[in-house]
Amino acid sequence: MSTTQSSKPSNPGHAFMRALRQDHVGLSRVMREIDTQAHRLTEDPEGARAILVDAFRYLLRYHHAYHHPREDRLFAHIRARDDELEQTLQKLSHEHESGEQETERLADDLTHASSEDLAGEYGAALVNRINDYLRHTRTHMRHEETVFYSRAERVLTDEDWLAITADDGPDDPITDIRTMRASYPALARSLDDPTSHLGLNRPERSSSNELRLQVLALTDLYGGLMYEAIDLTRTNFRRLKSARGPVSLVRAAGTIYADNLRFAGQCVTRPSRWAVNTGAGLIVGWLKPYMNDQQDRTGEQFGGE
């Protein structure tokens, strides 16, 4: 085996490394999509399941079938040249294996679960497993970037690159939208959508929304009062500190008393005003459908005559 090292990145090596990095583009995009769908799995089991199963199949058929074997070939050659990385590269190769097994398990578990299961505790446990999977995969990619991507082009020879790049597989299908639509239709549709919603997917009921707004208004109200109380306390201290002699102290105490009294009044009137307004608003909101219903019936009666 030749030990001549390339003085600069050889062309096959450079192209190979570029292709590996390019694979991480597709992988990162799909990680993001898996994250989106995992968080809506329990709320929309059928919609999320279709996309997740497509995503895991895509990972199995491309990344685990071609991308990781390419990296493993690269690891083997780096290990032969640079024993300093032996342990790290072994760990990374092991993560490829365990990652593939977990991808298969997740795809199977998603496929075979009923909608009710996915919407319940089983689904919640599955979401946790998917989150772990995402965390591991992202950390794995980060390690690959720092540990061996930069090292590979430095330590490998032209001979190594020829051996590594021989028998290479297809390109990442994510770069071809037609292939994606044909093979992974649900995933392709989702990747095409330029807007993602993260969090609640069910629209809120208008009554609970109204109530929430009122509670927020109350929080604002008390926040405001608290803020004013802090400001008032600061001002009062300043007034007391600046008092020189008994006369100015009495005058300061008088001003403090008047301001505190005014503030106490605000503490009573503002929440009461809020309660009256909110109560009236909620009653009107509650009566509105009945009143509209009544109006419609009256309209129909007159229309009928």
Add this chain to the structure above:
Amino acid sequence: MVSWQTRTAKLLSRLTIRQSLKRELSIADMRERIRSMERFFPSVPDDIHIENEPGLSHCDAEWLTPSSGPTERVILHLPGGAFMTRFVRAERLLLARMCRATNARGRLVFYRLAPENPYPAGLDDCMEAYQQILDLGIPPEHLIISGVSAGGCLALSVLLKARDLDLPMPAGAILMSPAADMTDESTDGSRVANAARDAVLSLERGDEIRRLYLGEHVELANHPYISPVLADYTGLPPLFFQVSGSEILLDDSHRCAERARACGVPAEVEVWDRMPHGWQALSFAPESGRAIARLADFIRERCP
């Protein structure tokens, strides 16, 4: 489900930051209060090395380097704060976390603030930082520009101005709830619909913010560098927006993204449910970690 950490942060910001924004506080008072709130943010982790050189002509700036061994990627980050103030520790920590998640070096620019330095001082500083990165020989395809709130607006302005000056474009831009509309036309949309739901921002002093930021140039509010919602996005790199569905700034992201797409620029919008403005910086909240992981995915997609 929103985590209890984020719920607590929302309540606290509603009781503090939002109240400050609703009151007639002086800029000095507001900055002082923000400094006292900042004590609650942890400092940058030990594995991030910070240095100041090379600096910028008119403002402070920092380089953040993760000790794990950075790749060629660089994130140019522009902090938020209504162009008048900023959470220094929170923004530094946010950038440090983004750098760690992507093995990137970070450039944090503390651009000059209004009202002492009204428009275009802040934008000039950001442009200088951008030009400096290019002059250092960092290839633009390894560069991502990011910004939160007012910083998001400046990030878009830098892209627009760089394009107008024929400078090379970065690989992509991350825009966290950009405040991209400084015109006074908020009679409907999220600025009205979310006025009560927004846990952090209040528009009650919107006019004053605009007046202080623009100084003598209030008539420039419609200029695309100040209100990027009105800009032509042709030639810009892919944009990635993260915004909360309950923010008053929600529509700014949607409008920018729509205009970008109309100009053939890929633009994605992530709408997060019930998050407070700038939740990415809440390092103690799980949603912040998730948001940063997704930002890192985007960075890896744009700078492989």
